[in-house]
Structure formats: C-alpha cells, structure tokens
Amino acid sequence: MSTLKPAIRILHAVAFGTALAILLPMGASAQNITLPEKLKSAGTIVVGIESTYPPMAYKDPKTNERIGVNIDLVESIARELSVKVKWEEMSFEQLMTSLTTGRIDMIGTAISDLPSRREKLTFVDYLVTGAQPFTTVAKKDTIKSEADLCGKTIGAPRTTNYYPIAQAWSEKNCVAAGKPAATINGTAGATATRLDLKQGRLDAAVLGPEFVAHLMADEPNTYALAGEPLTRTLFGFAFNKGETGLRDAVAAALTAIIKSGAYGKTLQKFGLERQAMNDVKIDAGT
Structure with a gap:
C-alpha cells in the first residue's frame, strides 16, 4: 500500500489549525485505563462498521476479509482494553441510530466529528481529513x-x-x-x-x-x-453522548497506541502518514 504516498500531497491543505480539545496524557497505559464495568464483565465491545470506504474499512476483493485503517486501530484499542471486538456490519445511515439506541457501543467507521453531530454523540478524534x-x-x-x-x-x-x-x-x-x-x-x-x-x-x-x-x-x-480541499475536519470514533466512560477508556487506549508506535505503523501501512494526529483529542472537529 506504500504506493499511496505520492497522492497524499493533497493533505498539505488540511494541516491542523488551532482547536480547543481535551488532550490525554501520552503516558496512558492499559494498567490505568478504567473500562465501564458492564463492558469489562462482557469482555466485548460491539462496534458498528460500514466496510465500503477504502482505505478506512473495506472488504479485500481477494478474500472478502474486512480490512482497513479503522479495523486495525479498533483491534489495537481492544487489545489495550483486554476485550474482544464484535463487529456489526450496517449501512452508514444506520450507524448513529444504532449507537443512540444501544445496539452498538461505538462507531468504528470513519465518521467526521462535526458540531451538529455532537448533540447526541461524543468523539475520540484520531485522523485529519477534509473534503x-x-x-x-x-x-x-x-x-x-x-x-x-x-x-x-x-x-x-x-x-x-x-x-x-x-x-x-x-x-x-x-x-x-x-x-x-x-x-x-x-x-x-x-x-x-x-x-x-x-x-x-x-x-x-x-x-x-x-x-x-x-x-x-x-x-x-x-x-x-481538482484543486485544494474545500474544508478540513477530523475523523473520530463515535459514542453515545452519555457514555463518556467508554469514550475516555478508548481515548486512553488510543493514546497508548500512539506512544507505542502501533498507530503510526497502521497509518504507514495504508499510506496515510500525513493525516496523523500527534495527540488524541475529544470533540475537536470543526
């Protein structure tokens, strides 16, 4: 996938601006991450995914296996939290409703963290993107x-x-x-x-x-x-607005993954190094 690198020149136009956000300590580790008891007891996080958007989440045409940046990151987060991932495949339109009704615990699809979506959702931001x-x-x-x-x-x-x-x-x-x-x-x-x-x-x-x-x-x-990006924003893993315990646990796990280098390796694997974030942010999309 390293052949994607030449095309990533487009990301010069979506470089970070200033955003207010909660920055999580880079020293986070599995030992001090607190997972909500109901999920800890279940040993599983139910994650909604739409696998039609490469390179974020898609099906390998040769094997039909679900692959992509988000797949690797969510699996790495689950390992940090010592739980398993139960993937729930669904359309993009179903994701937010499934989250707010409790069918899933988090959205693992690449979804933009927008102020309008934060009326019902809260986000752990992990990647720079744009239009x-x-x-x-x-x-x-x-x-x-x-x-x-x-x-x-x-x-x-x-x-x-x-x-x-x-x-x-x-x-x-x-x-x-x-x-x-x-x-x-x-x-x-x-x-x-x-x-x-x-x-x-x-x-x-x-x-x-x-x-x-x-x-x-x-x-x-x-x-x-066709020119420069029209906007710049952030992708985030999404959670029900009331489920801040799971959100913060995922944010801490992602912080640990950034520190360990696993995050950078995942982005490099899919040629998205220029879209990397140095720090995990909460609800910082614009």
Whole structure:
C-alpha cells in the first residue's frame, strides 16, 4: 500500500489549525485505563462498521476479509482494553441510530466529528481529513482548481457531510461571486460517486482525501485532483453522548497506541502518514 504516498500531497491543505480539545496524557497505559464495568464483565465491545470506504474499512476483493485503517486501530484499542471486538456490519445511515439506541457501543467507521453531530454523540478524534474535489484525467485540463467547479456537475455521497459542504461551497464561491452555481448531485455512496464520475455523469466529485489517494493509487492515470480541499475536519470514533466512560477508556487506549508506535505503523501501512494526529483529542472537529 506504500504506493499511496505520492497522492497524499493533497493533505498539505488540511494541516491542523488551532482547536480547543481535551488532550490525554501520552503516558496512558492499559494498567490505568478504567473500562465501564458492564463492558469489562462482557469482555466485548460491539462496534458498528460500514466496510465500503477504502482505505478506512473495506472488504479485500481477494478474500472478502474486512480490512482497513479503522479495523486495525479498533483491534489495537481492544487489545489495550483486554476485550474482544464484535463487529456489526450496517449501512452508514444506520450507524448513529444504532449507537443512540444501544445496539452498538461505538462507531468504528470513519465518521467526521462535526458540531451538529455532537448533540447526541461524543468523539475520540484520531485522523485529519477534509473534503477533496477531484476529477478524471480526461477533464483535468478544464478543471484545474476548485475555482473551475462553478457551473459543473459535482457528486458527493448524500449521507455524508461532503454533500452539504459542496452545496455551501458553491453558494459562497460561485453564486455569491456572480458565477454559475455548481450542480451538486447526491450519490448513493463513495463507490457510486466513483462510478458516476468514470461514466461521465459527473464533472467532478468530492470525497475524503484518504479515499481519493486510494483511488489514485488503485487506478493510476484515471483521476486528477481538482484543486485544494474545500474544508478540513477530523475523523473520530463515535459514542453515545452519555457514555463518556467508554469514550475516555478508548481515548486512553488510543493514546497508548500512539506512544507505542502501533498507530503510526497502521497509518504507514495504508499510506496515510500525513493525516496523523500527534495527540488524541475529544470533540475537536470543526
């Protein structure tokens, strides 16, 4: 997977800004992590996952095994907490409802930590991300930067924050500037977005920089960046807002993983080193 590295240049634009957050001590270890008693007794954490978003969580086409950055990180966290992971596969739309109704204990899918989501959820932030526009090589001469997106048809998964981000960007940067608005099409997901772009139904698309990097490595000479990311935010593991005990235990375990070097090795394995965080943060996404 090291072939992803050249494509990660896009992450220069999502470098950290200043954010208020709870920073956890780098000296955290399994010996001083307190796991809620009900989970400690069960010996298992139920984790909701949607395995359609490489390189974060997806199925290996050769073995159909679930793999990815989030899979490795959650398994490492579970080892720190001395529990097992029970994966619950579901659609992205089902994740938050399943969490708030108690069907799952945490969301292990790559989900952006947004203020609007913190009305019901709380997050352990673990990776820098953003909203990266891209196009096909065939159209790269006409869509060289994000400014060229005005008047174009852009796709983004309707169940993610990329969809409203693209809409808001068009209003601010196209309509308000007297340019034609971009037409934002809500797609059925990242895979559908890629297919619509390849088949010419879209001029450009907006997805996370990690997925765009994966696509560019997986299908060389097919895609091209369309300027800089439209926004910058953080991915977080999500918990019911009232379950701060589990959240803090996971944050402490992740801190230990960062200290041990396992976190860095996981990101390197999937070519996402430039998206790394130096410290674990709580509810710091913007």
